[in-house]
Amino acid sequence: MLSSKFIHAFTRQIYHTNLITSATFNVIKKHNSTHTKNDLVLVDVNDKTGFSIVTLNRPPVNSLNLELLSAFSSVLDDLHKNNSRGMILTSSSSTVFSAGLDINELYKPDMDRVRKFWTSLQDCWIKLYGSSFPTAAAINGHAPAGGCLFAMCCEYRVMLPKYTIGLNETQLGIVAPTWFMATMKNTIPLRQAELALTLGKMFKTDDALKLGLIDEIAENKEDAIHKCEIFLKKYQKIPQTARALTKQSYRKNDIMELENNREADLQLFFLAISDPRVQSSLGKYVAFLKLKSRMKPILEAVKFLKGIFKSKKKKN
Numbered sequence: 043m044l045s046s047k048f049i050h051a052f053t054r055q056i057y058h059t060n061l062i063t064s065a066t067f068n069v070i071k072k073h074n075s076t077h078t079k080n081d082l083v084l085v086d087v088n089d090k091t092g093f094s095i096v097t098l099n100r101p102p103v104n105s106l107n108l109e110l111l112s113a114f115s116s117v118l119d120d121l122h123k124n125n126s127r128g129m130i131l132t133s134s135s136s137t138v139f140s141a142g143l144d145i146n147e148l149y150k151p152d153m154d155r156v157r158k159f160w161t162s163l164q165d166c167w168i169k170l171y172g173s174s175f176p177t178a179a180a181i182n183g184h185a186p187a188g189g190c191l192f193a194m195c196c197e198y199r200v201m202l203p204k205y206t207i208g209l210n211e212t213q214l215g216i217v218a219p220t221w222f223m224a225t226m227k228n229t230i231p232l233r234q235a236e237l238a239l240t241l242g243k244m245f246k247t248d249d250a251l252k253l254g255l256i257d258e259i260a261e262n263k264e265d266a267i268h269k270c271e272i273f274l275k276k277y278q279k280i281p282q283t284a285r286a287l288t289k290q291s292y293r294k295n296d297i298m299e300l301e302n303n304r305e306a307d308l309q310l311f312f313l314a315i316s317d318p319r320v321q322s323s324l325g326k327y328v329a330f331l332k333l334k335s336r337m338k339p340i341l342e343a344v345k346f347l348k349g350i351f352k353s354k355k356k357k358n
């Protein structure tokens with residue numbers, strides 16, 4: 043049985059698709075340009091295709107903090123209102139799609155802010171996973187945890203070589219929420235999802251392709267976006283309402299599970315991050331990330347020197 047909320051959403055969707063399509067699309071076309079939401083999320087509507095390239099833009103690693111999530115949530119609303127033809131999600135970083143949740147939001151949190159933070163994350167997931175418009179991710183860098191989640195919410199994923207993607211929460215001593223798990227179960231085979239989740243496994247691009255976690259490998263960002271466009275174009279011949287309702291029916295159980303239990307999920311989150319063991323794990327992880335970042339120039343110098351020694355050895 044469909045809940046009244048879901049039927050309402052469907053009715054809205056039908057209304058949107060049938061009545062507002064052409065009028066709104068023209069508005070998008072007229073205003074074809076790059077829009078900004080506090081510069082944290084850039085939106086570029088392609089005049090010819092009507093596809094929006096949505097770029098996460100929070101250097102250095104697009105970690106998802108309250109401001110970025112709020113901006114993203116509002117962009118998703120805009121795309122829905124404007125009856126977008128399709129969205130391509132990507133990143134302005136040259137090496138990171140998104141580093142997942144901003145650990146600083148979770149470590150020693152301010153309770154008022156962290157409530158808004160988690161609620162915004164829930165909003166983004168519901169809107170992206172259940173979007174009426176088709177979505178694809180051009181994964182132009184590493185995509186751990188929340189980065190992998192947003193990529194998996196999209197219906198198609200194209201990734202650049204030699205990066206990593208996965209839900210690594212258990213490695214950090216935290217449990218991925220059930221809706222993170224549901225998104226992975228909707229993406230890769232059930233048994234592989236269980237193994238990936240319990241191990242907190244990060245997959246290299248090649249392995250992610252074999253597993254079905256991504257759909258294609260691209261040479262560079264431009265190629266990734268092009269491949270996403272080819273995917274989205276396939277829907278141009280499919281009636282919009284039929285496509286959207288099929289996607290939403292497919293995902294509705296997962297979405298309703300969270301919709302109906304948002305407060306309980308929030309309380310569970312509070313409970314988890316109030317656990318001293320979780321805080322201790324997060325504290326160590328923050329310190330590790332900072333140390334790793336500071337060691338980078340030294341590690342790069344060592345790599346450089348090793349290269350010189352190797353080429354000298356070869357010459358001799």
Ligand SMILES: CCCCCCCC/C=C\CC(=O)SCCNC(=O)CCNC(=O)[C@H](O)C(C)(C)COP(=O)(O)OP(=O)(O)OC[C@H]1O[C@@H](n2cnc3c(N)ncnc32)[C@H](O)[C@@H]1OP(=O)(O)O
Pocket residue numbers: 102103105137138140141142143144145146184186187188189210211216217218219220307310311314315331332333334335336338
């Ligand atoms: C309801 C049930 C209970 C639920 C409980 C909570 C559930 C939480 C669910 C999800 C959790 C998450 O999403 S946690 C985030 C997990 N993310 C990661 O593990 C990724 C960590 N980052 C990296 O591995 C790397 O940074 C990178 C591979 C993404 C990029 O590497 P690169 O070498 O390019 O960059 P640096 O490592 O040098 O980092 C640069 C800079 O960024 C800071 N940084 C990195 N990641 C994060 C992050 N996730 N949050 C905050 N800050 C981050 C890093 O510390 C460096 O900062 P400084 O230069 O200032 O030191």
